[in-house]
Amino acid sequence: MKKNILLITPENKEINKFRKKQVNNFIQITMPYLAAFIDESKYNIFLIDEYNEKILFKNTYDVVAITVNTCNANHCYEISSKFRKLGVKIVFGGPHATLLPEEVSKYCDYVIIGEGEITWPQFLDIFITTEQNLYIIVRI
Numbered sequence: 001m002k003k004n005i006l007l008i009t010p011e012n013k014e015i016n017k018f019r020k021k022q023v024n025n026f027i028q029i030t031m032p033y034l035a036a037f038i039d040e041s042k043y044n045i046f047l048i049d050e051y052n053e054k055i056l057f058k059n060t061y062d063v064v065a066i067t068v069n070t071c072n073a074n075h076c077y078e079i080s081s082k083f084r085k086l087g088v089k090i091v092f093g094g095p096h097a098t099l100l101p102e103e104v105s106k107y108c109d110y111v112i113i114g115e116g117e118i119t120w121p122q123f124l125d126i127f128i129t130t131e132q133n134l135y136i137i138v139r140i
């Protein structure tokens, strides 16, 4: 059976307010880009960008992936905590996860460090084949 994966582009209220006044408030490419690496025969893919969407906290996702920058880190930890209470696994990547993997690992199930083009699909293949509650840091 296909697993459900949600990719979140997070944005806390302060940054959202700030960005809406900026000229360069174009869509962030990271999570749509990483979605392109997901095998659609194995995963149903959902995307939320908090720039203009609200997150619905549901336990129907098997895994939620979040790109974490430093300005959004605390907000990402709150999102993670809500999903984890529902039993959903969380994977973090992005600049803050790469800079401070030990810190972010307290708030998620998996951390992926650095560029994701190779490690992200590798992680998804491992995740699909194991139900183990394993914690991994993938390095390239």
Ligand code: B12
Residues within 6 Å of the ligand: 009, 010, 011, 012, 015, 018, 019, 024, 025, 026, 027, 028, 029, 030, 033, 034, 065, 066, 067, 068, 069, 070, 071, 072, 091, 092, 093, 094, 095, 096, 099, 112, 114, 115, 116, 117, 120
């Ligand atoms: C373009 C850009 C923007 C654009 C769009 C961002 C985008 N990604 O499309 C705009 C103008 C919107 C923007 C806004 C902001 N940005 Co900006 N931005 C960049 C920039 C120049 C390129 C990012 C990019 O698109 N790279 C291409 C994508 C594909 O790569 P990526 O995001 O790095 O993701 C790769 C890896 O990090 C990893 N990865 C990332 N997330 C995840 C998640 C998972 C699960 C996995 C497995 C892997 C993974 O895999 C990806 C592929 O290899 C970077 C600097 C840089 N050179 O990287 C700064 C940068 C990311 N921005 C930064 C900041 C601070 C901001 C703002 C807070 C600025 C502001 N005050 O408004 C906002 C935040 C917006 C938000 N929603 O939070 C900082 C973050 C620093 C930090 N410590 O976290 C950076 C690093 C610049 C810097 N050196 O300060 N930004």
